[in-house]
Amino acid sequence: MFRASARQLARCSRLPLRPLARPAFRVVRFPQTAPAAALAARRFKSTNSPKPEDEHDNQNKAPESQNDAGDANKAAPPRQRELPPGFVLLAEEEYAELKTFLGALPSPQQRAEMEEIFKEVKELGVPEELRDILRAKMNGQLSMKDALKIPRIAFKMASELSTPNPETQTKTPDFTSNKPGEEGEAGSSQSQQQPGAEGQQQQKPQQKPRQQQGNGQSQLKQKAYLKQKAEQKGESQKPPPGRFNGSDTLTWIIGAALLYPFYSMIFPGESSREITWQELRKNFLDRGLVEKLVVMGSTVRVELNRDAVRNMYPDSQAANPNFAYYFSIGSVDAFERRLDEAQNELGVPTGERIPVSYAREGMAANLLMAFGPTVLLVGLLVWVSRRAGGMGGGSGGGMFGFGKSKAKMFNHDSAVKVKFSDVAGMDEAKTEIMEFVSFLKTPERFQRLGAKIPRGAILSGPPGTGKTLLAKATAGESAVPFFSVSGSEFVEMFVGVGASRVRDLFATARKNAPCIIFIDEIDAVGKSRSEGGGFRGGGNDEREATLNQILTEMDGFNTSEQVVVLAGTNRPDILDQALMRPGRFDRHIHIDRPTMKGRKDIFKVHLQKILTKEDMDYLTGRLAALTPGFAGADIANAVNEAALIAARANAASVEMLHFEQAIERVVGGLERKSLVLGPEEKRTVAYHEAGHAICGWFFRWADPLLKVSIIPRGQGALGYAQYLPSGDAYLMNTNQLMDRMAMTLGGRVSEEIHFPTVTTGASDDFKKVTRMATTMVTQWGMSEKLGPLHFENDQNQLHKPFAESTAQAIDSEVRRIVDEAYKQCKELLLAKKKEIGIVAEELLRKEVLTRDDLVRLLGPREWPEKEEFAKFFDNRGGQKGAPPPPFPTESTDSPSEPQPALFEKPTDDER
Numbered sequence: 001m002f003r004a005s006a007r008q009l010a011r012c013s014r015l016p017l018r019p020l021a022r023p024a025f026r027v028v029r030f031p032q033t034a035p036a037a038a039l040a041a042r043r044f045k046s047t048n049s050p051k052p053e054d055e056h057d058n059q060n061k062a063p064e065s066q067n068d069a070g071d072a073n074k075a076a077p078p079r080q081r082e083l084p085p086g087f088v089l090l091a092e093e094e095y096a097e098l099k100t101f102l103g104a105l106p107s108p109q110q111r112a113e114m115e116e117i118f119k120e121v122k123e124l125g126v127p128e129e130l131r132d133i134l135r136a137k138m139n140g141q142l143s144m145k146d147a148l149k150i151p152r153i154a155f156k157m158a159s160e161l162s163t164p165n166p167e168t169q170t171k172t173p174d175f176t177s178n179k180p181g182e183e184g185e186a187g188s189s190q191s192q193q194q195p196g197a198e199g200q201q202q203q204k205p206q207q208k209p210r211q212q213q214g215n216g217q218s219q220l221k222q223k224a225y226l227k228q229k230a231e232q233k234g235e236s237q238k239p240p241p242g243r244f245n246g247s248d249t250l251t252w253i254i255g256a257a258l259l260y261p262f263y264s265m266i267f268p269g270e271s272s273r274e275i276t277w278q279e280l281r282k283n284f285l286d287r288g289l290v291e292k293l294v295v296m297g298s299t300v301r302v303e304l305n306r307d308a309v310r311n312m313y314p315d316s317q318a319a320n321p322n323f324a325y326y327f328s329i330g331s332v333d334a335f336e337r338r339l340d341e342a343q344n345e346l347g348v349p350t351g352e353r354i355p356v357s358y359a360r361e362g363m364a365a366n367l368l369m370a371f372g373p374t375v376l377l378v379g380l381l382v383w384v385s386r387r388a389g390g391m392g393g394g395s396g397g398g399m400f401g402f403g404k405s406k407a408k409m410f411n412h413d414s415a416v417k418v419k420f421s422d423v424a425g426m427d428e429a430k431t432e433i434m435e436f437v438s439f440l441k442t443p444e445r446f447q448r449l450g451a452k453i454p455r456g457a458i459l460s461g462p463p464g465t466g467k468t469l470l471a472k473a474t475a476g477e478s479a480v481p482f483f484s485v486s487g488s489e490f491v492e493m494f495v496g497v498g499a500s501r502v503r504d505l506f507a508t509a510r511k512n513a514p515c516i517i518f519i520d521e522i523d524a525v526g527k528s529r530s531e532g533g534g535f536r537g538g539g540n541d542e543r544e545a546t547l548n549q550i551l552t553e554m555d556g557f558n559t560s561e562q563v564v565v566l567a568g569t570n571r572p573d574i575l576d577q578a579l580m581r582p583g584r585f586d587r588h589i590h591i592d593r594p595t596m597k598g599r600k601d602i603f604k605v606h607l608q609k610i611l612t613k614e615d616m617d618y619l620t621g622r623l624a625a626l627t628p629g630f631a632g633a634d635i636a637n638a639v640n641e642a643a644l645i646a647a648r649a650n651a652a653s654v655e656m657l658h659f660e661q662a663i664e665r666v667v668g669g670l671e672r673k674s675l676v677l678g679p680e681e682k683r684t685v686a687y688h689e690a691g692h693a694i695c696g697w698f699f700r701w702a703d704p705l706l707k708v709s710i711i712p713r714g715q716g717a718l719g720y721a722q723y724l725p726s727g728d729a730y731l732m733n734t735n736q737l738m739d740r741m742a743m744t745l746g747g748r749v750s751e752e753i754h755f756p757t758v759t760t761g762a763s764d765d766f767k768k769v770t771r772m773a774t775t776m777v778t779q780w781g782m783s784e785k786l787g788p789l790h791f792e793n794d795q796n797q798l799h800k801p802f803a804e805s806t807a808q809a810i811d812s813e814v815r816r817i818v819d820e821a822y823k824q825c826k827e828l829l830l831a832k833k834k835e836i837g838i839v840a841e842e843l844l845r846k847e848v849l850t851r852d853d854l855v856r857l858l859g860p861r862e863w864p865e866k867e868e869f870a871k872f873f874d875n876r877g878g879q880k881g882a883p884p885p886p887f888p889t890e891s892t893d894s895p896s897e898p899q900p901a902l903f904e905k906p907t908d909d910e911r
């Protein structure tokens with residue numbers, strides 16, 4: 001990590017300096033300010049130093065001068081000046097190493113100029129750190145730390161290079177002789193270097209010019225002169241050598257110039273260019289410039305003899321040691337063959353052939369290229385899931401807020417407006433939950449007596465029965481914040497998110513206490529832990545972790561903490577027992593579908609918002625009678641649907657007709673006017689429905705018929721008969737069941753009697769009959785042969801929990817019951833064949849027949865009607881003498897089969 005960032009840092013600093021370095025070279029090319037020339041002039045003008053012309057000659061003869069220097073090093077000739085502190089002289093091979101980085105410079109001109117500076121460097125010495133870096137480079141042990149030292153070293157050297165040679169101080173004005181001409185000449189030639197010189201003197205008194213030694217007066221004069229000059233130039237004192245002074249332009253230029261080659265020592269440029277085989281041959285191979293070829297998979301790197309290349313192509317980048325050419329090959333064999341042919345053509349003797357090596361790192365690179373993206377993606381996913389999973393604690397937010405609870409909060413501002421008066425038809429449940437309200441409102445009443453308040457309650461019941469509504473009403477009555485969340489919101493694709501969200505939810509709730517948490521559909525997370533454990537797919541660790549967290553959090557409340565947890569579910573039977581134990585969800589409140597009275601009350605609640613002129617008592621009673629099995633949500637939907645139908649009809653208020661149409665629509669689905677039946681099909685449907693109607697009319701225990709229709713409706717129903725089921729059907733006896741089954745078979749039997757063949761239309765009837773008969777045998781103990789036994793036949797179980805012989809007995813009993821119902825039906829319909837014809841023909845004419853039509857066609861039903869039926873369907877609209885309410889023009893299918901809910905006693909008003 002550190003390596004990468006240091007590298008970037010270094011690159012960053014290198015790039016902005018590059019433009020600075022280049023102008024510096026351009027400046028030096030022009031006569032006035034070539035740094036190399038200026039440096040040479042300033043630093044080596046001593047009595048013993050070579051004259052500028054000689055120097056120039058020397059510059060042109062670089063190799064010799066290098067050799068000389070090397071010899072000088074070896075022979076240690078007397079030096080003209082002392083080394084600056086911290087500087088060392090480079091050994092020949094170190095200097096040669098340093099020089100290789102000249103190749104990093106893009107143009108030959110720049111290389112030549114930098115070479116001048118390097119010659120200075122050779123004389124001046126280099127900071128010890130640079131020598132160490134060079135040695136590390138030679139040993140292949142360069143580090144990023146070295147890279148960070150480069151700017152300091154470059155500017156330290158630049159500062160030394162731009163400092164006048166003490167030898168040249170001899171050319172300062174001779175203050176002992178006050179000859180103005182000399183002063184002027186010397187001053188003009190050296191004015192630029194004076195401040196630096198002063199700094200140098202202060203820093204290194206031992207380097208004072210020899211001429212000044214022993215001459216205190218002239219020293220003082222000279223100091224005064226230098227100071228005056230510095231003040232004239234407005235320059236501050238030069239900092240000690242090695243410390244960069246930004247105002248010293250020359251130091252800047254030289255420092256920047258040095259930076260580039262120095263950096264290329266640490267970061268060899270990655271520049272490379274692809275060439276073709278032909279280019280390789282023409283430009284390098286044929287000219288003997290290729291030193292080595294390195295095969296790396298399908299590419300070959302060309303290693304050139306840099307010195308030879310520099311001589312041949314002085315302006316080419318190829319001379320740069322960090323620049324590489326490469327070319328692609330199809331196969332290694334083909335490449336080797338081609339290379340051999342080329343060398344044969346060139347007549348290269350076998351012993352001097354170009355060495356070819358095969359690099360192994362290509363393999364790693366190839367592997368990285370192939371699997372890198374996948375590894376990266378997998379790594380990212382693991383990282384994200386770890387992060388998401390690790391987001392524990394109350395804050396829970398973390399990356400993307402995965403661990404945060406999604407609970408909607410209703411507080412005083414967004415207060416829950418629902419009150420208990422809005423919840424109808426569940427008085428027992430309301431009484432139970434009322435206690436929570438008192439606890440939240442006046443906790444001291446309970447605490448005073450040492451009573452512990454239940455932590456929470458599970459509200460269970462079929463969908464739409466008002467569980468959420470009741471929880472909201474509890475919050476509304478208590479006037480406390482209400483957190484509503486669905487169990488499924490704890491489930492996320494990331495491991496640990498569920499538990500984290502639970503933590504977050506409870507932490508927020510504690511902060512807002514007193515308050516209510518409502519977890520809807522808690523079965524999504526609260527399913528029994530043993531449930532998934534069997535052979536059916538294994539356990540679900542994530543769900544269990546979430547459940548455990550809920551259990552822990554509920555345990556974590558202390559008795560005085562006023563946080564009530566309510567949970568809603570349709571499946572209390574599958575909940576984990578640990579949830580239900582005292583101290584957690586202590587109360588279990590079951591909310592069933594509303595009774596007749598409950599439906600009436602719910603209709604009253606929802607009708608408050610509806611504009612209707614109907615008598616409320618009669619309306620709600622009739623609607624409640626028409627909607628057995630409706631849950632609160634169905635009722636709310638039916639009322640709203642009625643208002644929509646009335647609005648569509650531009651009615652001034654919602655009338656009974658609209659309500660009944662709405663109920664039919666909710667039960668039977670949309671009328672399908674587009675489905676046009678052929679005459680024969682229509683006739684079959686009419687006789688089928690007439691068969692049902694006749695059964696319903698003449699069987700004593702059958703449900704009273706409300707209407708029959710042959711208008712298609714909903715999914716696949718071509719016609720139907722609507723009955724008023726016997727109250728809420730909490731209990732049904734065998735007679736009722738047999739009559740209902742016989743009535744259900746009436747359609748098919750009628751077809752058999754009236755047509756030479758039968759149709760597929762009775763399939764659903766058979767399904768209902770079979771299910772009823774099976775339930776009678778296996779669950780309701782209504783078969784003498786099998787007796788009062790309950791046979792569970794779970795579809796998910798592979799094996800039936802009873803013997804094969806029992807299964808056969810069940811089958812035969814079911815068949816017997818259905819056969820009996822069939823016989824009963826056939827006997828009736830054969831006897832009433834004429835009546836079927838009458839009803840069917842009337843149906844074909846009118847499409848819908850009401851109860852009144854049937855009375856007209858068949859005479860009054862001979863069996864006494866039920867109480868509600870008499871009260872709400874007496875055609876008087878609840879008032880004596882009032883005109884009968886118009887009956888809906890559509891009808892719908894029967895609300896089906898009997899409800900097997902035989903476990904609860906009907907309330908008084910149900911009987």
Ligand SMILES: Nc1ncnc2c1ncn2[C@@H]1O[C@H](COP(=O)(O)OP(=O)(O)OP(=O)(O)O)[C@@H](O)[C@H]1O
Binds near residue numbers: 466
């Ligand atoms: N007892 C009731 N009194 C008045 N309205 C009710 C009643 N029960 C249900 N409703 C109506 O039905 C709507 C839906 O009810 P709610 O969401 O409470 O049902 P639920 O039992 O929570 O359903 P689910 O089990 O599908 O979550 C309520 O907004 C309300 O309009």
